[in-house]
Amino acid sequence: MQILKILFKNAFRHKLRTGLTVLSIAIAILSFGLLRTVISAWYAGVEASSASRLVTRNSVSLIFPLPLSYKDKIRHIEGVNTVSYGNWFGGVYVDEKNFFANFAVEPRSYLVLHPEYKLTEDEQKAFFRDRKAFIAGRKLVERFGWKMGDIVILKGTIFPGNWEFVLRGIYKGKDKNTDESQFLLHWDYLNETLKKKAPGRADQVGFYMVGVTKPELSTQVALHIDKTFKNSIAETLTETEKAFQMSFVSLSDAIITAIRLVSFVVIVIILAVVANTMAMTSRERIGEYAVFKTLGFGGWRIAGLIFGESLIISMMGCVTGIVLTFPAANAFGKAVGEFFPVFNIEVETLLLCVAASMLVGILSAVIPTYRAIKIPIAEGLRSIG
Numbered sequence: 001m002q003i004l005k006i007l008f009k010n011a012f013r014h015k016l017r018t019g020l021t022v023l024s025i026a027i028a029i030l031s032f033g034l035l036r037t038v039i040s041a042w043y044a045g046v047e048a049s050s051a052s053r054l055v056t057r058n059s060v061s062l063i064f065p066l067p068l069s070y071k072d073k074i075r076h077i078e079g080v081n082t083v084s085y086g087n088w089f090g091g092v093y094v095d096e097k098n099f100f101a102n103f104a105v106e107p108r109s110y111l112v113l114h115p116e117y118k119l120t121e122d123e124q125k126a127f128f129r130d131r132k133a134f135i136a137g138r139k140l141v142e143r144f145g146w147k148m149g150d151i152v153i154l155k156g157t158i159f160p161g162n163w164e165f166v167l168r169g170i171y172k173g174k175d176k177n178t179d180e181s182q183f184l185l186h187w188d189y190l191n192e193t194l195k196k197k198a199p200g201r202a203d204q205v206g207f208y209m210v211g212v213t214k215p216e217l218s219t220q221v222a223l224h225i226d227k228t229f230k231n232s233i234a235e236t237l238t239e240t241e242k243a244f245q246m247s248f249v250s251l252s253d254a255i256i257t258a259i260r261l262v263s264f265v266v267i268v269i270i271l272a273v274v275a276n277t278m279a280m281t282s283r284e285r286i287g288e289y290a291v292f293k294t295l296g297f298g299g300w301r302i303a304g305l306i307f308g309e310s311l312i313i314s315m316m317g318c319v320t321g322i323v324l325t326f327p328a329a330n331a332f333g334k335a336v337g338e339f340f341p342v343f344n345i346e347v348e349t350l351l352l353c354v355a356a357s358m359l360v361g362i363l364s365a366v367i368p369t370y371r372a373i374k375i376p377i378a379e380g381l382r383s384i385g
Contacts, residue, residue: 007308014281018313021277025317025360026324028270029353033325034332035263036349041333042249042256044342048177049242051215053113054222056208057244059237062088065204066234073228074208079221082211084109086187091154091163093144100140101341102154102183104190113211116174123169131189135169137180143337154183159190161197181341210238267356270314275364278310282368289372290380299373306372307365314361315354322353 012018040047056074058064068085075083086105092098107128111117119127119135127133136146146152150167165185173180187205194202212221222238229236239247249256289302325345333343 003304003308007305007312010281010305011309011312017277017280021273021313022317022320024273025270025314025357026320028266028273029318029321029357030324030328032263032266032356033322033345033349033353034328035259035266036352037325037329037332037343037345038340039256039259039263040346040349041340041343042252044177044340044344045179045245046242046249048116048179048342049240049245051218051240051242052212053241054210054212054218054225054238055241055244056210056225056236056238057206059226059235062206064234065201065206066208066236068203068205070208070229070234070236071205074210074225077221077224077228079212079214079217079224080210081213082109082113084113084209084211085205085207086110086209087190087206088158089154089156089183089185089190090158091156091183093152093154098144100143100181100183101179102185104185104187106187107184110184110209113209116178117171118174119169119171123171126168130166130168131186131192132164132166133168134165134183134185135171136167136183137341138170138172139180139337139341140183141167141170143181159194159201161193176344177342179341181337209241267360270317270356271360271363274310274314274360275367277313278306278364278368281309282306282372286372286375286380290375290377293377293380302372303369306369307362310365310368311358311361314357314364318353318357322350325353 056066056070058066065087071083071085074080084106086103089102089104091102093100111119111124117135117137123135127135134152140146146167148167148170152165152167154163154165155161156163163185171180191202210221210225212218218240222240225238226236292302329343329345333340336343
């Protein structure tokens, strides 16, 4: 404890300079934490993917449909236990700025395949019973202030017209990575309407969600599905849900790489700030270190004082920055909720902040320590801090 007191007193000998250094580190850690959280938010869908779910789509492109008749053939493939299907609905609520994901799905099988969407039994029954019903995630409902029983109208873009739905359930995520901003409606409602207005587009789905009995069978089942529909009118491409999500993330690869680079530049900036502070501190105390040497203090003890002081300054900035990151991320997450439905600070991000601060504290003390140890006692005593 005594050594900690000494280190703290040394660190705050020049209060203004130390305070500004701590503030600089805190801002840098805050920036680093937010940038890393943005990257994590990009991969949230990938992280939330299940290893036992496959996605089957048209091999040409996701925008091309598949026949509904594929459902039974897929279900009879060995290793498949559940098959669901759906379409990207692409509806707009009031204004195009109010973007959110909305899918027309087969509700029973879709919810079986997505146990992370938690609904009460009454909400599930109400959703299954009413073909004009929809369920929405908690965050989406809070965003627009909807209440149970509210009628919501979406303007169709892919499927033209004004589509009227009734809110019958509000799902909550099983864990923090679950997307609570989705809007799910009945595929049958969409299909029946298409049969009347555009029969040529009916009985077609945008994707199949396939549940496998064991995750280790995923590759085998995917190959079997694609082989079944090879040389058909609509060949399929089946991949794990994780790979499917990654295909969307890869579209933003250049942006993610740029954000990663900026986050590391932030660390270099912290290093420069702390190194400058420690260099000034060390230069001012060369005379003191010379006196220590005269009194018999070895190089390791002097090094411990300098490294300890540097680590205290960097870790104080780190703690302050981490504390500030939580409210900042919360505010940022609300502001960009339509783009990043899951915006949580990962434990890995916090560990990276701590590791980066410790690394900066250690590296910035190397040169001042070397100078303090190597300088001759006589020269040190002559120096003026």
